[in-house]
Amino acid sequence: xxxxxxxxxxxxxxxxxxxxRAVGNxxxxxxxxxxxxxxxxxxxxxDVYGIxxxxxxxxxxxxxxxxxxxxxxLPHKYHAPYTxxxxxxxxxxxxxxxxxxxxGELERVRNVAAERNLFVMEAMWTRFLPVMAEIKRVIAEGVxxxxxxxxxxxxxxxxxxxxxxxxxxxxxxxxxxxxIYGLNFALMxxxxxxxxxxxxxxxxxxxxxxxxxLLQFGNGAVARVSSALALEKPELGYIYGSKGYIRIPAFYxxxxxxxxxxxxxxxxxxxxxxxxxxxxxxxxxxxILSGKTQSDIMPPERSMTVxxxxxxIRSQLGIVYRET
Numbered sequence: 315x316x317x318x319x320x321x322x323x324x325x326x327x328x329x330x331x332x333x334x335r336a337v338g339n340x341x342x343x344x345x346x347x348x349x350x351x352x353x354x355x356x357x358x359x360x361d362v363y364g365i366x367x368x369x370x371x372x373x374x375x376x377x378x379x380x381x382x383x384x385x386x387x388l389p390h391k392y393h394a395p396y397t398x399x400x401x402x403x404x405x406x407x408x409x410x411x412x413x414x415x416x417x418g419e420l421e422r423v424r425n426v427a428a429e430r431n432l433f434v435m436e437a438m439w440t441r442f443l444p445v446m447a448e449i450k451r452v453i454a455e456g457v458x459x460x461x462x463x464x465x466x467x468x469x470x471x472x473x474x475x476x477x478x479x480x481x482x483x484x485x486x487x488x489x490x491x492x493x494i495y496g497l498n499f500a501l502m503x504x505x506x507x508x509x510x511x512x513x514x515x516x517x518x519x520x521x522x523x524x525x526x527x528l529l530q531f532g533n534g535a536v537a538r539v540s541s542a543l544a545l546e547k548p549e550l551g552y553i554y555g556s557k558g559y560i561r562i563p564a565f566y567x568x569x570x571x572x573x574x575x576x577x578x579x580x581x582x583x584x585x586x587x588x589x590x591x592x593x594x595x596x597x598x599x600x601x602i603l604s605g606k607t608q609s610d611i612m613p614p615e616r617s618m619t620v621x622x623x624x625x626x627i628r629s630q631l632g633i634v635y636r637e638t
Contacts, residue, residue, distance in 0.1 A: 319599045320346035322375050322405070324396060325387035326359040329410055333385050334363040336591035342599035349375035372396060376403035383602055385437070386410055389478045391485040391635075394419035397434065401426045406433040408598045412494050413614075415485075415635050417621045424614050433607050435598055436617040438498055442593035445568045445584040446502065449553070449560060452582075453503070457573060458555030462535055464503050466496030466551045468566055469524065469542035479543050482520025486543075487633060489515075489525055489624050493541030495566040496551075497620050500529060500537035503553050506619050507532035513627040516545075520633055527627055 321337055323330050323345060330348075337345045345365045350356035353370030360368040369375045375384065376399055383406035386396050394414035397407050401423070413436035414420040427434040440446065453461060470492070472479065479491045501508075510530040515522035524542035531537070540547065551565025558575030562568045567590050570583040586593060594612075601609050608614060628635070 317603065318342050318344050319383050319406075319602050320344055320381045322347040322349065322378070322381035322384040323359075323365075323387065324349055324372055324375065324384050324400070326350045326355050327387060330359070330385075330387035332589055333387060333591055333595070334359070334365070336589050337385075337595055338363065339588040340592040340595040340599065342603060343595050346381050347375055347378060372399070376400055376405065382406060383408060383433070383598065389485050390415055390490055391483070394423055397423050398426050401430055401432050401434065404430065404432070406598075406602050408435050408437050408595070410437045412436065412490055412621065412624070413617050414621060415490060417618055417625055420614065420618055420621055424618075427607065427614070431607060433598070433602050434614060435594075435601070435609050435612050436614075437591075437594055438494075438612055438617070439590055439594045440495055440498055440566045441502070441612050442597055443568060443584075443586055443590060444593065445562070445571060445586070448582065448584045449562070449571055450503075452560065452573060453553070453555070457557070458553065458559055458575065459557030461503055461553055461555050463554040464500045464535070464537040464552065465539070465554075466499045466537075466565055467540045467547050468492040468495050468549055469540060469545050469547035470549075471546040472543050475518075475544075480519065480521055480523075482518075482633075483635075486519075486521040487525075487628075488522050488541035488543045489527075489627055491541070491543060492566075493525055493527070493539060493627070494620060494624065496539035496541060497527075497529075497623055499551050499565055500539055501616075501619065504529075504531050504535045504537055505533070506616075508623060511623060511626050511630070513630045515631050517631065517633075522628075522631055522633065525627070525631070529623075
């Protein structure tokens with residue numbers, strides 16, 4: 315029985331490079347192939363990371379029987395269509411966030427995965443960072459009391475408005491690009507019983523440039539999530555309790571956090587393995603090698619909950635995506 319998963323990398327951009335660096339450092343994983351739209355681009359990428367096989371089309375990789383699973387690192391609007399294509403070709407799929415641009419797209423992906431009895435997971439790396447488990451342990455010990463509120467800001471200012479994140483055709487907007495991290499963060503610590511959502515944003519070309527959303531949970535707790543493509547803010551996550559609070563710098567990729575109680579601050583370091591992608595890759599490999607079709611940490615239903623929230627936010631903002 316093989317004790318590692320042979321991975322194919324779909325795409326050669328920045329995120330694909332980060333995955334390629336991590337997969338070589340992850341237990342139970344081996345990069346076996348890469349695909350791009352141009353054969354020379356794929357070959358150059360393969361040479362950098364010592365990957366044996368390269369392909370000049372994604373369809374050629376789908377037809378290749380030398381990989382067990384693929385990691386999809388394409389622009390957002392291609393995530394669901396190519397996830398479906400690779401599932402239909404018999405490959406397990408780890409898809410970069412968001413796994414789809416709407417709940418409807420994800421429902422189709424889930425159906426295909428179920429039909430083929432294959433593993434599929436959204437690569438929401440924040441969920442797998444060791445620091446998150448440690449924060450949950452601190453909260454469970456009652457250090458900050460009852461959790462009453464969460465806030466998360468993931469905001470950056472990209473001067474290049476030709477970037478696909480600014481597109482209004484189903485690929486862009488700050489909610490889809492980085493707001494998804496704040497929504498996941500809020501649900502990690504407040505649960506998934508969201509009763510009310512209120513969102514506002516600054517808009518351009520059917521895309522939200524910066525957005526703020528308030529979420530009310532069934533237990534009365536509140537979350538505030540902000541995201542931006544064209545506005546810089548400190549990228550902080552806070553978990554406020556009845557006896558203190560937790561502050562997480564760059565919460566989406568954190569390796570430390572502060573616990574503040576009685577006016578005193580204690581910093582706790584919880585480093586990840588390499589660049590932060592290893593933990594999610596290892597989870598996918600464990601699941602695939604053990605025959606599981608979904609992760610307990612990030613099952614498709616969890617992705618569905620967040621996508622439904624994003625659907626609601628976009629509806630309130632008047633954003634309409636043309637699904638592929």
